[in-house]
Amino acid sequence: MKRQTDPDVLLLQSAADPTRLAILRQLSAAAEVCACNFTGCCEVSQPTVSHHLKVLRDAGWVSGERRANWIYYRLRPEAVARFRQLAAEIGPIDGWSTLGQPDDKRRLAVLQPQA
Amino acid sequence: MKRQTDPDVLLLQSAADPTRLAILRQLSAAAEVCACNFTGCCEVSQPTVSHHLKVLRDAGWVSGERRANWIYYRLRPEAVARFRQLAAEIGPIDGWSTLGQPDDKRRLAVLQPQA
DNA sequence: TGACGATATAGATACTTGTCAATACATTGT
């Protein structure tokens, strides 16, 4: 696979897993969630949950804070904001037109990967 | 990998690739884009572009219409709407609290996978 | 019909990823 330097791709990719999306959804329902609760929810082993939490941490989605024996995870607002920004960017914008055949000179600038 | 029956996961996963996100972004800049333009943009071969377009098609992200020799792709509004809906669902909602230790009886209903 | 250009499919391969069992690490309480 190509190296994904694009932070948006990383954000999407880390959310694009059943277990991880479930975790993100749980974290959307409570301010913070103990890691032990994820183990119970998704039908995967504890190491697997831990692995997914690390992926989410590395992508900036969540942060964890240790209190006694337990680690409480919470959503990082920056990630949520970036995700929503991305969602806002995908879809119709102003100035739409048809991008035609290869010799079409009317190409929009954005369609040409800037050198 | 687990079978992803969750349509949201499918939507995310199909967008979570550098080439495909680039395609989605191009399609956000013009009402429709000829397939031949994607080949030029992303640094991958034509069959690879075709493969990615198929993935996006299968996920419901895009639809293609043939006109003469060329196939014009466009974003499907339903997919855009679903994506934005998903983005709106990830993040703080009302009624937040801390989900505590395993024996914590105060769990929010949403945190227990409904049997 | 046959040649040509655009797009899709098939098959092969290297790489990535999700998963688990086993183990290590960290914190609390006895």
Place this chain on the structure above:
DNA sequence: ACAATGTATTGACAAGTATCTATATCGTCA
């Protein structure tokens, strides 16, 4: 210090995926 519990790491493996070359399919035009 030691046992118990929650979490992270390691190592291994099966499965998925992105990519290519080669080839097939589809539509147009002479």
